[in-house]
Amino acid sequence: MELFQNLSTGFGVAFTFTNLLYCLVGCILGTLIGVLPGIGPVATIAMLLPATYALPPVSALIMLAGIYYGAQYGGSTTAILVNLPGESSSVVTVIDGHQMARQGRGGPALAAAGLGSFFAGCVGTLILAAFAPPLTELAFKFGPAEYFSLMVLGLIGAVVLASGSLLKAVAMIVLGLLLGIVGTDVNSGVARFSFDIPELTDGIGFVVIAMGVFGYGEIIGNLSQPDDEREVFTHKVKGLWPTKDDFKRMTPAVLRGTALGSALGILPGGGALLAAFAAYALEKKIKMRPGEVPFGKGNIRGVASPESANNAGAQTSFIPLLTLGIPPNAVMALMVGAMTIHNIQPGPQVMTSNPELFWGLIASMWIGNAMLIILNLPLIGMWIKLLTVPYKFLFPAIVLFCAIGVYSTNNNTFDVWMVAIFGFVGYLFLKLRTEPAPLLLGFILGPMMEENLRRALLLSRGAWSVFVTRPLSAGLLVAAALLLGIVLLPAVKSKREEAFVED
């Protein structure tokens, strides 16, 4: 069995002291930012990118990956105990999870979320290990035309699955693509849109954009709202273990959530957030057993299923990144950045040229999930204490970490000025209610898309038909068109709007 051989290589890499340590650091940080509302994995990974320069690439990626899936665990704690989503993917967990906490059943709710996440994480990792090699095979058949079409599909997917207005999301992607091509054009050597500023000829740093828009923009937005009363149910967490009845109800929900989450994570534009929404919607459709609490009143299925789904989705969203080099969401876009920093070109060749990195990362995810279940269930008390830290102490610290992170990227104050501009832009987006995640995705894909378009058209001597005459490319474009067509159907449109409304 090649799979087991590969996995044993991976575990060999992951089970070294250094890598175990960075995995643990990543998981702790992930849980931390998951628990703390107001800071997400995108900003955290952006902040820590500069710090990983000095690390070996495997350790760096193991730690950054840990932050992403760790945040999915931590997010549920805040959702259940404080009635606030610690992480955007825990928005639906708030609905039933907090009701359970009010009824004194916070412990079982936390356990359902934790155990569900652990199971989903293990399955997600296995799927990643099993599906990556065949997909990589397929990826080697891709030419520039196919890559271009795949990116179109990925970007359309990101739009369709994002919340809010479709048109605005498309416009944000285009804006991201445009910002991505600022800097020196690799083919002609012309510095584009650099306004004769030497620092801009290298392009805008994605750390700057991520930090400005997601870090500062959010903080300003949060501070401009009136102080909301936080209700922390800390004293009521006593028994963690769910009852026999709870287990009976949550087990099928965990299985459904895992399956749905794994599938949605692979899709371009998918990931943890979408998985959680879809899983909750599915649970609501499934018939109630006699004696079950209705949804919205503290049903354990409403916690177990979305929490499993977001973790499975977080895990499988690594598949498109590791096999095709195409990031399906904003966090994965940052992972592309992390790989580029370490001179690893993301794409199908990673598996053959850096097998230790590839399998080591996958193996570390399983270890990380095992660490997380320990961090999040027996040690839950520690995180609960953290929740009592008021926001007035939290936000100056976040501002500081952003500032240090930005400065240390290039040891250059120019980036500090740039991040101030993008911080304002982020607040502007918030005010105009435009979702910023597609922008980051477009920003990462911009240069790749231009390069593949250029190559494809060069090979076809300028004939655009190349995108539809090559079967693989045509298939991808048809899929993109279908996706777009489906969301524009009036019936689906209203459903989609409904699905993203939190009630």
Next chain:
Amino acid sequence: MKIKSQKDFFSGLMFTVVGVAFAWGATNYSVGTGARMGPGYFPLVLGILMAVIGLGIMFSGLTVETTDGEKIGKWAWKQVVLILGANLMFGILLGGLPSIGLPAMGMIIAIYALVIIASLAGHEFKLPSVLILATVLAVGSYVAFIWALKLQIQVWPTFIG
């Protein structure tokens, strides 16, 4: 003509203006043809595309009915200025401003300045607790960034170190 959704109308306007700016800027570079794309080709196409989408969003902001007019609402200028100002002050103190002859003051002083300025943006401001927070963060940053991660950041002012 009445704007039915301010948020849509003005975001559309923003996209249109930025799109036109990019497309106009792209004409300064050689555009080329499909087979031989110049550096201006891709940005020109995208700029036009974005301007058109922006017009579409503006149009929907004028026509689609909303219940409350989707007002943009008040701008939180105080928070914008203080948070971004804290960040700028941090950069100035950390790296110095050679153009006006200000020497680099180093990380510790920059942290105190950032925490104090940023905290002013909060709902309440009590100097003692802010100073304690700044001290905790300064010590923590020293341990984490200088001692553990060994980042190349100047810690103390130039004239002391």
